[in-house]
Amino acid sequence: MEILQTAAGLQARTEGWRQNGQRIGLVPTMGALHEGHLQLVRAAARENDVVVVSIFVNPTQFNNPEDFRLYPRLPEADATLLQDTGCTVLFAPSVEEMYPQPTVMRFDFGALEQVMEGAHRPGHFNGVATVVSKLFHLSRPHRAYFGQKDLQQVAVIRQMVADLSFDLEPVTFPTVREADGLAMSSRNRRLSPQARAVAPRLYQALELATRLLQQHATVAEVQQQVTAFLQQHPEIELEYFDISNARTLQPLEDGAAPAGQVALCLAAWLDGVRLIDNVVVNLA
Template identity: 45%
Template sequence: MTISTATTISELKSKLTSWRSAHQTVGFVPTMGFLHEGHQSLIRKAASENDRVVVSIFVNPTQFAAGEDLATYPRDLAQDQLKCLEAGADLIFTPHVSEMYPSGFNTYVTTSGVSELLEGKSRPTHFRGVTTIVTKLFNLVQPNKAYFGQKDAQQVAVLQQMVRDLNQDLDLIVCPIIREADGLAKSSRNTYLSTDARQQAVVLFQALTLAETLISNGELKTSNIIAALNTHIQAQSLTQIDYIKIVDPTTLQDIDNITTDILLLLAVYVDQTRLIDNKLIHLEA
């Protein structure tokens, strides 16, 4: 089995034309490359539900702010191609920046509400970059279904709002977080972690588990839960908390007292690497 690669929009459209003429369904997995098991789980899901699967690999500069890791973001296209092939993709789209943002480009897609909280506060230009590139990719690929991971929970909420508000004609499928054996959420940025930082990074998963335990034991005041998680995370020597939030899963608005299901979101620096994680916690009756 082989896998096709397109580097230009014209090549991509040429590949897609034959599929559409044969009335084949298309699943789409947008990525920034340096693929891991989490990405492969999305590709496998897409392959199981569609006739064809397109994976985009594009490190999108507009979602990085000045001083973030755009230049050093890990890249390994040869390995990515193998992982796409293993997982069942049919076509990889790997455009150059100039292909997606040609000279004179000055149009952006912005959302309000969910994009202005959490990651939007820490990285105020981030989601404009995400919604712009994803809209461009949706327009180009025109998939029947697009697949995203729950690990980027706020991104999922932003894109769900975008698809709904702009009447984009596709189904957005959200897939579970894939974790390492010790619970650390798989992420391309995990490669930045030193040995000591990698050992301490598991504290994010431990904090999610601690919160679930506290809630199941009857602690429903979010300030008490957040205080306990703060203490637990800060006990590690290399950690610095960006935020710990307990929010409504749909609106991402803060909750003071838990009366229904909640979404717990973490953003923590472990040494110099910023990691995020989350868990949807169900309130038992």
């Protein structure tokens, strides 16, 4: 595995691979890697000739400076974890390398970014789209791999790929969970042991919502019961719980029992750490 830190170095590699007819897989990450990331890398290695894994804590997608400051950074441990995954190149640029001058262009994803994460983190998806589009241009992948835990981010990236005619296939893999159901996340490292013991309640809330919807409960009924369930755990501060169309991510009406493919998405604060999770449910 080669480690590159400059855009020019990565572009030279990808240009050579393209000229040799090799297929390139890209796995964009912010580091502090866990098994969810590694599964994406292994999948990319199975499906492509070469794999680029980027590790870059992107400042433009953080609307909370303290969250950016505290985000886990483990470059040596990450490089060690990648050694046996099929990663060809680890791209680990500095902020100055990725942003030699401030960006002035702004992305607008309309209704797609006005709900959930977009509503609570202004500017977040502009930062995501900016850095991912830069990584697409630098690595020129045939496929790019993302986890479903960031469901809204995946939807935004798919929209960007379609709107800007990127010649690549976005690939989404299911959320990887701990044995107790907690979605794997780099932010989990910041939880105290006491908070870590409570954190699986978030997935339990999504499981409760799934059962209720399968029993034909209305959106309002599910919202009420999930909120009541999480209120039993005062350590958890629920930021949002949305029941949405899985394609558009727009919230469903309160009155009726949903049908079709439904996304259950939540964000909550626990021990000063913001956690997100979701499940997608197929309803008759």
